[in-house]
Amino acid sequence: MQSNRSESDFELLKRSADGNAAAFHALVDRHADRLFALAVSLLRNHADAEDVLQETLAGAYRGLAKFEQRASVKTWLTRILILQIAKWRRDQKSRRSEPIDPQSASPADHESSAGHRMDVHAALATLSPEHQDVLVLREFEQLSYEEIADVLGVPRGTVESRLFRARAELRDKLKAYR
Amino acid sequence: MNCDRTSKLPAYHDGELSPAEAAELESHLSACLICSAELADLRGLSMQFAQVEQPRLSQIERHRVHRALDAIMERAVVRFAWSLSGVAAAVLIVGTFWLSQATEPVQAAPPWVDAAVYAHSLGDNAQSPAAQWYLADASQRSADDTP
Numbered sequence: 001m002q003s004n005r006s007e008s009d010f011e012l013l014k015r016s017a018d019g020n021a022a023a024f025h026a027l028v029d030r031h032a033d034r035l036f037a038l039a040v041s042l043l044r045n046h047a048d049a050e051d052v053l054q055e056t057l058a059g060a061y062r063g064l065a066k067f068e069q070r071a072s073v074k075t076w077l078t079r080i081l082i083l084q085i086a087k088w089r090r091d092q093k094s095r096r097s098e099p100i101d102p103q104s105a106s107p108a109d110h111e112s113s114a115g116h117r118m119d120v121h122a123a124l125a126t127l128s129p130e131h132q133d134v135l136v137l138r139e140f141e142q143l144s145y146e147e148i149a150d151v152l153g154v155p156r157g158t159v160e161s162r163l164f165r166a167r168a169e170l171r172d173k174l175k176a177y178r
Numbered sequence: 179m180n181c182d183r184t185s186k187l188p189a190y191h192d193g194e195l196s197p198a199e200a201a202e203l204e205s206h207l208s209a210c211l212i213c214s215a216e217l218a219d220l221r222g223l224s225m226q227f228a229q230v231e232q233p234r235l236s237q238i239e240r241h242r243v244h245r246a247l248d249a250i251m252e253r254a255v256v257r258f259a260w261s262l263s264g265v266a267a268a269v270l271i272v273g274t275f276w277l278s279q280a281t282e283p284v285q286a287a288p289p290w291v292d293a294a295v296y297a298h299s300l301g302d303n304a305q306s307p308a309a310q311w312y313l314a315d316a317s318q319r320s321a322d323d324t325p
Contacts, residue, residue, distance in 0.1 A: 021248070024247070028247065033232075033234045049233075050235075050239055054243055058246070061247065061254070119230070120226050120230050160189070163192075167223060170223065171219060174223075
């Protein structure tokens, strides 16, 4: 799939909405790696992350006509991904099964390999979903507070307080394993 | 030990303060050990995130994602075609029904019209008994049909 780098996200999205499949594939190529990494950070499972990514892109394709230029395409796609992850978490909860992935295992597995060292991903997994979301969007995605508020659909003040509490909790967990 | 400026440190660290607020906090930082230590902690945490290698889609995963999208696009086109044919069928049914309702059946002419046409066709024979009987009968039927 060729992606025309000179075209902006908005231009590609507009052509996609007009029925140009190649434009949508180009848009996907531009954002897929970032969305996939975000999904892996939050789900800790490559197969689930790929499924959620596909659902996200399918949702984006179906919602092309409804896209408003109020947000950037990046924020819009991230919002859809976060909604899909929330849905995935609800489904998991109802099935009461734990994610198991040989490529990206549970917190306990991360702890054991290097003594009592716990890495960021493993520590993240022990936080609440709200705290995981806000930390990943800020630290990995480098989104601004306004963008995070837009993605999560919460006020900016909520983003600040969640981020503050999430960082404090994560620092405590990481210190405990040093 | 605490400092009331520590609450501004996350926003400073994340680049969310205005230039004036940031400058004011920076001058405070050079004198406050509590805030300096707190900021160092925040930076250390972000550094740990930055060191995490971000996974990328493999070629196979990327290919699967694109194929799945192709299937979704194809289904969308088929659904659109089906809805178009549904609309066309609905228009056809409604149109046929409307046409069948709009074309009223030809009404039979009232008896007095028949009588007038008959009388005219008789010409000079209009006074014959048969003609008189027919005209009388037609007049009677016209009178019966009048509500």
